[in-house]
Amino acid sequence: MFLRTKAIPAVIGISAFLAASLVSLASEPFDLSPEQSARPRTEKDPALIASIPQRFKFVEDGVFTVGIAPGGTPPIATYATDAATVVGADPDIAQLIADKLGRKLNLVAVAWEDWPLGLVSGKYDAVISNVGVTEERKLKYDFSSYRQGLHGFYVRNDSPITSIKEPKDIAGLRVITDAGAIQEKIILEWNRRNVEAGLKPVEIIYLDDTAASSLAIRSGRADTIFSMNSVQAYQAALTGETRSVGTVNAGWPLTTDVGVVTKKDSGIADAVTAALNETLKEGTYAKALARWSLSAEQIAQSRTNPPGLKKY
Structure with missing residues (x-):
């Protein structure tokens, strides 16, 4: 049996909506401040930095520029209480990678449908925005897995x-x-x-x-x-x-992951994968997911271009 419903039935009542709104305002479970004082940080890895091929050119010197599409609610990526700073699990992962690369993080908010063009045209070094690894996307981009879908x-x-x-x-x-x-x-x-x-x-x-x-x-x-x-x-x-x-x-009966997206054959994907694996070993990765209630989505190891979801 299949039911399609566009609204909560009247028996639940207006008061339920008001109550839900009050709960949301009064007991937000996550830190949505722009300061993000509890965000896990790590140290740069000189050997990893040296492994980046010279052909890869960052968008800006000393900066890791990441495209990200903020959603309406936590925990993946949303706006902080200042309505300008992007916070969430994906920004935390981006920060850890930037730290490992010895670079300042610059998050660039972008509409979801616009990130592919922005990446290919060189506006971002990477996209970290809950992008699932698919076999079709792997034809155009490289992936470094960082979370289970x-x-x-x-x-x-x-x-x-x-x-x-x-x-x-x-x-x-x-x-x-x-x-x-x-x-x-x-x-x-x-x-x-x-x-x-x-x-x-x-x-x-x-x-x-x-x-x-x-x-x-x-x-x-x-x-x-x-x-x-x-x-x-x-x-x-x-x-x-x-x-x-x-x-x-999401890939049931197989498995698929969410990945950091980089330009195909640009040379940065392996360094990003290595950076993620370093954070896995030291525990900062686990802390980043735990603070957003996403521990269930942890991976055991980051891989470059792992098997992706096929078309149904």
Whole structure:
């Protein structure tokens, strides 16, 4: 069964929206100050810097220029309380790479659809903006993996559901997901397998925005939501009313990562990969993800141009 809903039903009421807004203003779980005093930092690596081929020319001397597309909510990348500074997990990763390269970080806010042209035309040294590694993108760009691309199952805190790891775990459940997205394709395939196996079908509920989905879970209209793990981790940290019961890689049944994007064959990708692996070893990488509730998305090792998501 498939339900499409554009708004929270009237039974939830206007007061619920007001309450949610007040919670958001009063109990923001992350540091959104422009100063970012708790941002992990590291030291430059002379050997790594020396490994960068001379053919690679940085946009600006002494600076690592990174294109980034700030979203509306944490934790990946958003605007700080000054409405100008970009903060989040991706800016923290960018800072660690800049530190390893011995350079000042310059984050350049860009619309998502504009980063490819900006990178190719030489406006940025790299793009760090939650870009998933795909086989198609690898034809045009190099990647240095830095995070797993995960989708997460989240439930209300008092839900009897404790774990969702495979198709049979969602049989008969009311699942909220995003229409036209990778997560929908995964749910549809899981449901197909369940029906073929004689299990109860899933009731899929489509909602238009994160707030509506969160309220639907908390009000009991749905059993679980399956969406971008980063967004749901933020909602869980913000409200304290939902919890994770499982994650699925965006490349299911294979795996795919999120990567730092650099110009194809420019020569910088291996240095970026090495910088990330240094932060993995020393622990600053883990601190960067932990402060944004993204520890579940850690990788064990950064790789240059790892296997990417194929077209469905």
